[in-house]
Amino acid sequence: MALDRQLLQSIIKEFTVDAEQLREIAANFRQDLKLGLNDPDDSSLRMLKSYVGLPTGKETGEYLALDFGGTNVRVSRIKLQGSGRFEVTKKVGKPLILPGAYDYVGVGSKANDMFDFLAELIDEAIDKDHDTKFYLGHTFSFPSKQTDLYNASLIIWTKEFATEGVEGKVVNDLLKDALTRRGVNNVEPISVINDTVAVLLSAAYQHADTYIGSIYATGQNNCYLESSVKDPENVGVGGMILNLESGGFSKLTPNRFDIEFDEASEKPGEQRLEKMVSGRYLGVLFGMALSELFGEKGKNYGFTSIDMSSILMDDSVDGDRIAAVIKDKTGKDVDSEEAKKIKELATIIVVRSARIVTATYVGIIWQRTGSGKIQKQQIAVDGSVYEKMPLVKENINRALVELLGDEAEKVTTILDTGGSGLGAAISAAMAANHAVD
């Protein structure tokens, strides 16, 4: 089978973000931040208030951390020791979908079943001890409308989650009810934060100069510390962290694959940026483009971002690993030349993702900096795409230099794995201290 070189070139062009487009995305993102600070209704960014600023690093005590937001849910017990030190004393986790056994997030799944499942996992994390009092911090990684650190109601599911009976509800109330149903009355959910906020809290607990938190995984989203937002309910220092829900940024130019995929998705029109960049969708876009190259447009091969990572990791001359992935997913045999072309396709999709994400980082930096000089800082990032996908880190760095020139040396991205759990524990400590004050 010969892949059409011309068609491949035109598809590559459609996925290319050139220097000018990169700058335009960063500028538009900054503009949406400005508009959103004034009135979120004027911006495609939700700019959700988290009611938490940065920790002081002195937070201490043992807390439960529930990390809910991807395909796996985790509960940990974390001892904060102050001065940026902590110890994870217990960790349990389970997938939310076990094919053939259960599915708590697909179409038709119900809130009570899902929260009962979470309560059961929490019970396991506390070794069924129903006497000791535990405060629980909850990292709930979906757009939520908050009125304080506890009251967060889900605005809309993202990442193709579809559990009925959660949208519009205060998530920790649903969790509390489930704990009560299980007889676990000694665990008190006390805070809810987005995973981006958790990553920022976790990184800021351990290092100075961190103001932006980001997730680059199944979903993609950023938050940052905004010094101008003040509220009596806010805890912590330096201002309030805003969860941008930047996956919802819509001032982009989607190509025909993006448009077609959005129309077929669980929530058309929503999460336009996320559908172009995040791990949940990279494999889908790749499969859509490949089906055209294979002359069977519209066929869904079920590629995942893990497949893309395997394809990109194959640096061999004969492309055996690429051929194996393609055979497995499409049933087709490809030779070394075709494997090379397929790798070019995977490359451009991943490079586009990294460039768009970087443009959002720079939009935030420009907004935070105003007319002054860029501060030396690190952007805390967690997530499998950032951590494991070949080409991502180097393309982030390249795009930072393209956009910031010499000042790019002041900005680094750092991996903060485990931030979702640690951040939840820190937020619980901050909420508990606030309650005592």
Ligand code: GLC
């Ligand atoms: C989706 C969610 C957002 C979350 C991100 C990363 O974009 O809407 O809240 O932060 O995924 O998990």
